[in-house]
Structures are given as structure tokens and as C-alpha cells.
Amino acid sequence: MGGGNSGSWVALREDDGRAYLLLREPGEVKIKGLGRFDAKALLEGYSVGDRITVGQKSLTIVDPALPEARRNMSRRAQVIGAKDAGFLISWMGIGVGCRVIEGGHGSAGLAMHLANVLGSSGVLISVESRPEHAEVGRDNMERLSQVLPEFPEWHLIEGDMGEVGDSVRKICGSLDAAIIDVAEPWCIVPSIEPLLRAGGRLACYCPTTIQLEKSWEVCKEHGLVIEWAGEVIERKWVKASKGGVRPGNQPMGHTAFLLISAKVAPTEEE
Numbered sequence: 001m002g003g004g005n006s007g008s009w010v011a012l013r014e015d016d017g018r019a020y021l022l023l024r025e026p027g028e029v030k031i032k033g034l035g036r037f038d039a040k041a042l043l044e045g046y047s048v049g050d051r052i053t054v055g056q057k058s059l060t061i062v063d064p065a066l067p068e069a070r071r072n073m074s075r076r077a078q079v080i081g082a083k084d085a086g087f088l089i090s091w092m093g094i095g096v097g098c099r100v101i102e103g104g105h106g107s108a109g110l111a112m113h114l115a116n117v118l119g120s121s122g123v124l125i126s127v128e129s130r131p132e133h134a135e136v137g138r139d140n141m142e143r144l145s146q147v148l149p150e151f152p153e154w155h156l157i158e159g160d161m162g163e164v165g166d167s168v169r170k171i172c173g174s175l176d177a178a179i180i181d182v183a184e185p186w187c188i189v190p191s192i193e194p195l196l197r198a199g200g201r202l203a204c205y206c207p208t209t210i211q212l213e214k215s216w217e218v219c220k221e222h223g224l225v226i227e228w229a230g231e232v233i234e235r236k237w238v239k240a241s242k243g244g245v246r247p248g249n250q251p252m253g254h255t256a257f258l259l260i261s262a263k264v265a266p267t268e269e270e
């Protein structure tokens, strides 16, 4: 067992995956599910990889990553989870160095997934119209920035996503990707499409079929081509008590339809 960096974040992980984020610094803290203690004193003599007992719980000390940060995030609005965020990131080609806009930011569910893949050379612009949601999202992102080894240049714009053109141009010129998660995505598409570079992608997150259809129409009207539309269905399997594995009792229900479009050159006039 060794020392460990003072002031650094660690996660205490239960064997089932539940995790508690802890800042290794002096002073009493109250961690929901674990109790009240001085984190520095508790971790004294322990290193990442060690097992530690806190109250009745036996936990492994690990370096926190996105899953641990997400398990500890505060939530206000409905968040986009790994099922849809992972799919969007891969299909939209989002990775190191990309310039991405997302909104509504809400509690930062999607933004945390994006920040995790953009690296320090990426730019992430989040837009949120409700200050009380922006505050929750900002707290989650600030903590994530202390946990991840690299974090993008992050801007949180408090306002309407339909009116961010000038700010986006000032921050990064044009965009590689845009993800719209507001009640009426079709109202936002017209002002975001001009900000995309040629080949850039725009996605709409649409809980209902009406949202999907209206967004689809508006994307087409603005010259975007639809690359993928539909929903991702997730079915988790479990170990059966009498042996074997089988689908669990709690399948993830519907989250949203995803609409992914791309910007291409306008067709030539005859």
C-alpha cells in the first residue's frame, strides 16, 4: 500500500459497479450511500487498486473514468445515456479535435460523453436556455474536467440554441457535429445547418415520432441528407439463478428516435 496524490479524485467501487467519487483532501465529507468521514484520513495508506472497507461495504479504490463520474452526477432533466450517446458519437465520427455543439445541455448527460472523446484539442459548445438546468450541467462538467486526463475547450452558452450563430463563429468558425436535444428540434435546425462544415453532421434526438418526422422534413428542406434514422434497442442479459444466461426482467424501454444527417454540396443548377 502506498500514499496517493493529495487533492486527486478517486472512485470507491462496489463489486456490482456502483461507485462513489471522493476527493483525497482533508476535511469531513458526507457521501450518500457511504456516510460521513474525512476522505484524506480514510484513504491514508491506501492506493489505487487496493480494497478498502467503509462501514459495511467492501470497495475497490480505482481511478475514476466516465462511468464513475456518470454514476455520481446530479440529474435534473432527462439525460441521454450510453446507449444513444455511444451510437451518436460513432455514427457522427466525433473524436479527438472535433468541434461540436450540443443543446439543450440539461444535466450534461450527453455533454459528458462528448467531453470524454474530444481530448484537449476538441471544442465543445453546450447551450441551455434554463439557468437552473445550466447550473446542474455546469457542476457535472466541472467535476468531470477534474476527473478526465484530457478535457476539451468547453463553452456553456445560456440562451436559445436557435440564436448562437455569432458566438459559435467566434469560438471555432465552423462545426464538425451538432446534436439537438430540445422539444422542437426542427425549429433549431435552420440556424445550426449553416454553421456545419461540408461533410459535418447534425443529429436530432426525438422521443416521439412526430418530432422525428418534422425534424426529418426540415433537415431535407435545408439540404441535409439523412444518413441514419431509427432507434437503438438495448437488451441486457443476466445470469439465471438455476444456471445459464437469459434476458433480464428489465429491458430498457424506448428512449428516443435518432436522426443523423450530413451536409453535402448543393446540387448544380441545370
Ligand SMILES: C[S@@+](CC[C@H](N)C(=O)[O-])C[C@H]1O[C@@H](n2cnc3c(N)ncnc32)[C@H](O)[C@@H]1O
Binding pocket: 077, 078, 079, 080, 081, 103, 104, 105, 106, 107, 108, 109, 110, 111, 127, 128, 129, 130, 133, 159, 160, 161, 162, 181, 182, 183
Ligand atoms: C431533455 S433535456 C436535455 C438533456 C441533455 N441533452 C442530457 O443528455 O442530459 C432538454 C433541455 O433543453 C433545454 N432547452 C429547451 N429548448 C431549448 C432551446 N431552444 N435552447 C437551448 N436549450 C433548450 C431545456 O431547458 C432542457 O434542459
